Amino acid sequence: MNCSSDEDDKPLVFRRNPKPDKVKCSSPPPKPSLKPSNDSDSEDDKPLSSKFSTVSKGNTNNSKNRPHMNVSTAHKPRVKDEDSDDEKPLSSKFISKPNVGSVNKVHQNGSASRDNQSKNIGINKRPLDNERSPGQSSIKKPKPSDSSTPVNRRPVNLKAETKSDDDDDLPIAQRTKNQASSSSKQSSSKQKVIKKNSSSLNQTNKKSKKVIKESKYSKPSKVPPGSGEGQKWSSLVHSGVIFPPAYKPHGVKMLYKGKPVDLTPEQEEVATMFAVMLDTDYMSKPKFKENFWGDWRKILGKNHLIQNLDDCDFKPIYEWHQSEKEKKKQMSTEEKKALKEEKMKLEEKYMWAVVDGVKEKVGNFRVEPPGLFRGRGEHPKMGKLKKRIRPSDITINIGKDAPIPECPIPGESWKEIRHDNTVTWLAYWNDPINTKEFKYVFLAASSSLKGQSDKEKYEKARMLKGHIQGIRTAYTKNFGSKDVTKRQVAVATYLIDKLALRAGNEKDDDEADTVGCCTLKVENVEPSPPNILKFDFLGKDSIRYQNEVEVELPVFKAIQQFRTGKQGSDDLFDKLDTSKLNAHLKELMPGLTAKVFRTYNASITLDDMLSRETKGRDVAENVVVYQHANKEVAIICNHQRSVSKSHSAQMTRLNEKIDELKDVVKELETDLARAKKGKPPLKSSDGKPKRNLNPEALEKKIAQTKAKIEKMERDKETKEDLKTVALGTSKINYLDPRITVAWCKRHEVPIEKIFNKSLLAKFAWSMDVDPSFRF
DNA sequence: TTATCTACTTAGGAACTACTGG
DNA sequence: CCAGTAGTTCCTAAGTAGATAA
Structure with a gap:
């Protein structure tokens, strides 16, 4: 079974499995798979996953009702450019103009919510505006309880879906580079405020x-x-x-x-x-x-x-x-x-x-x-x-x-x-x-100190884009190395790259027993010939990761070999730990560590999905496109949430409402037919007479009701679809906000539709990005 | 080399708030 | 106006990773 496909150029996307438990690899629409081979050239900067196929994935949290997700594909890359990005002091950017003159005042940086203006506001507040409703849906969770022991769900199997559906790619939009800014210096103004400081x-x-x-x-x-x-x-x-x-x-x-x-x-x-x-x-x-x-x-x-x-x-x-x-x-x-x-x-x-003279929120x-x-x-x-x-x-x-x-x-x-x-x-x-x-x-996330390091994080991930091809080529070569350590490093890097796994530091006995890549146990990865690996383990926060992935044969063989002669609870990568792995990664790119791959993978996926053709959509449709991309990223990163206790009741209610509306339509249609013949409407079900409307009015009503039904159906679908997916985590931590801001500018989507007030404050540093920015 | 410290990012769920449609 | 839900914020646990000590 392998669902593979031929094309590889299409980005892979992870898809959720509709029915969690069943899933099989459908034959027809295979996914891209491939064994890559070696490198080559063309393939390159694309996310790994796009190169290899994945079979499926599902996750479940133990003990909670988290269904599984399936995976499927990934992304495709873009051109490269490097950029320069600025290092300009954030504060100088944010602080918008107003601050110029105010000399001895403290500038205020981000205050997200309650900013109570009352007192002191420093001079400027950044222009954030307010929000509107974003779009994702979410479910709430009621109260605690519910115990339950972990349910272990069966690993899912695969299904391969094709992903073609959605959009294909589009020409490159324009890519430009970002502005360069230079770094100016920062704080110039700083020290004016507050007493002296100058340490x-x-x-x-x-x-x-x-x-x-x-x-x-x-x-x-x-x-x-x-x-x-x-x-x-300094102060x-x-x-x-x-x-x-x-x-x-x-x-x-x-x-x-x-x-x-x-x-x-x-x-x-x-x-x-x-x-x-x-x-x-x-x-x-x-x-x-x-x-x-x-x-x-x-x-x-x-x-x-x-x-x-x-x-x-x-x-x-x-x-x-x-x-x-x-x-x-x-x-x-x-x-x-x-x-x-x-x-x-x-x-x-x-x-x-x-x-340094700027008033910042404390976290x-x-x-x-x-x-x-x-x-x-x-x-x-x-x-x-x-x-x-x-x-x-x-x-x-x-x-x-x-x-x-x-x-x-x-x-x-x-x-x-x-x-x-x-x-x-x-x-x-x-x-x-x-x-x-x-x-x-x-300090709070809105502070420039945090903003600066956030930006550096994304710049590092962007730098990886320029090295990824070489890195992939290198580790692919080492899948067969006779040096076991090298082989393990190669395979672990591959898994981190392809599946966005966390590094996996060692843990003490007095902590929950969870793993990451380097700490995977033999029992967490089961090889299934010819080349499928079934992952099942508890990761950060004891969130279960279940996935079945088709891998390159050398990887498959290597995993089998790493497992031989060991017990289920032994380390799969016995010659490896995060510091060795990171030390190796640093030789490939300055500052590279395992976590950078997650950021890279998430952001490149968003950039890719958002840059496919979307012309002609209105704002609401664009927001949906964004959410869809956001969801793919959340699935890749395995960001889950537990299902709200009232979820099923809510679904039932929605269904009832939809049925009711459908009945209404039926009735209206009957009335319409009669009206056209000049007959009065039938009595309504409760026996009361209805107003005698003309056909035009009835038609209008029918159309309105149908639209309402459609909207409800869509809402219902999204709700079901997202019941176990947490979109927020990736938005906050993995998606370069510049991708979002630039896309919003290009598509005339108000940024407030995507970022709420907190996010706007946190990402203030990205607001002036050029519309042509590409990750 | 390994273990321990230290600093900082990432994470899900609870609590709270705002909004919606009836 | 009210309930119920969608959306936001708060809270703090749980990771990553570099530096130092052993």
């Missing part, structure tokens, strides 16, 4: 970092404008973090063996954390309860009346909590508004930081409240108590000349103050669950 090179303090790093390959990262290597800012002013309120005992008593128990506030607090989760599916996980019990018991004390969880009844607390929630919901809008305003007032100062300035750890998948630590973080746990990073934020909790103080301008974090604390890890406070 030049940082360092200092306790652990100072080293600044210099030399580069082996090109220069690693970016150097911010003016300063030395690795310097991320940084912020207010620190805000803590959750202290626990307020509610006094509601839970039951132990049917009797109310007195708990100290501390004990009650933890009991409440558990009670509140009674309606989640964590309750069906023994590990969760076990971990919770272990930690709670420490607080109760060995000799407490409560000796086991099973005899505990948290219902009273749960119910109290529900009623509190209800109460809150019932508040009038004004009350809610007032409350919100108050909170805002309190938090306002924490929301902003001033970086997460709220310290995480205590709670029970909600690990995903089968996490060994789920249910453990995540203790309250206090000021003495927190390290603040701030400009040397900035005032040290006042500790919001009287009588306590920060753990440490640093002035490290080689990093971007404003504060961090040790994660109480995994004490070796940290939780950081960073």
